[in-house]
Amino acid sequence: MSYEFDFSFLNEYLPELWHGIWLTIGMTFVSIVPGFALGTGCAIGRLYGPPWVQRIVTIYVEGIRNTPLIIQVFWLFFGLAVLQVRVGPFPAAVIALVINVGAYTAEIMRAGFMSIPKGQLEAAACLALKPSQSLWSVQLPQAVERVYPALVSQFVLMMLATSIMSQISAEELTGVAYMIQSFTFRGFEVYLVIAVIYFVMACLLRLTLLGVAQVSFPRKRRLGTPL
């Protein structure tokens, strides 16, 4: 094998790489909060809602979880174009990610709600909390704290999944990589570098989200014990 590695593209295309990195990070963070809210709402709807809400949420969750993200993205992006709705690739990507991660979050949060001991609900009822108060102040914090590691994994997976958004011409990191390799013909080196960048970003995102947990779960911060 007489292949000579050449990483000189790194200098030349550094601004483009940074741009791709920021777009990937932006896409991820913009999608996390609405995705979490949608998923939590769906989990509550599936557990406590009227039967028709439960049915709709079940269809939504199963439909999304059993089809690939890329098909959902194509369906949305090209479908909106046919309907004459003009959305850029970035908003389309974010909408698709929110819908996708919402379904996974719904399942995770449902498991979280179901794992809360019955005594907690009874205690809330004894304190004359309304169902909405009990949900917001008693169940939600405990459910989130219990399933937080699973949520973190899901959001890291979502960050990795943004890598296909270049298929609808959102120029995130993988899209930038494709552009660079088509100019330099250094496909292998380019994607090796990209792989390392994604790996570092995945580690950093995990650390960041775990840091958020330390700050936002006071009970855990004070006692340091799992629930």
Added chain:
Amino acid sequence: MFGLTIEQIAFIFRGAGWTIVLSLLGFVGGTIFGLPVALARASHNRGLNLVSGLFVQLVQGIPLPVIMFVVYFGISIGGYDVPALVAAGIAMTLYSSAYLGEIWRGCIQAVPKTQWEAGECLALTNFQRFVYVILPQALRIAVPPTVGFLVQIVKNTSYAVVIGFFDLTYSAKVINNSTFMPFTVFTIAALIYFAICFPMSVMARRFERRLNRS
């Protein structure tokens, strides 16, 4: 049918066939390489532990499309010209062996410690203890998550579209480009994926309930 010709529908289904082929490749390859990964992750040898742990972390921290590209271009700089199926198959094998290895490590470690101790008391060698005592019990625990992961494999083969592999996603994209009926085309594609994945999801859940009951 739905404004598409029979040939176009058949074209989409031909892509679905290749999706299944790639999924099977990924699962078989993932099983062959995932089992050693699981054993290495569960072993008490520090070196093995470190290497396999690093492998799993790496694969789980890199998006599958990027793995596909690395394999695809990696093969071509070696001077080989192979079809996209081979590159996609290798990438799927890497991907699923890391995840299956991690899943099965959990299953091996979920076998109660007393079983290991009982095996030791019966003077079984390490190998006998593992094959006759631990493995049969770990296998039973492993069925539901493995079937569940099969769904992930089928869905993630769609990423092979980035290196131009002709699968269900690719064929749907081609038909959409020529007819521009995205809702029809991608709904059909989604329904085919759903028809493959949903029964497996249901099965995984049923196996899990059965396991929890016993």
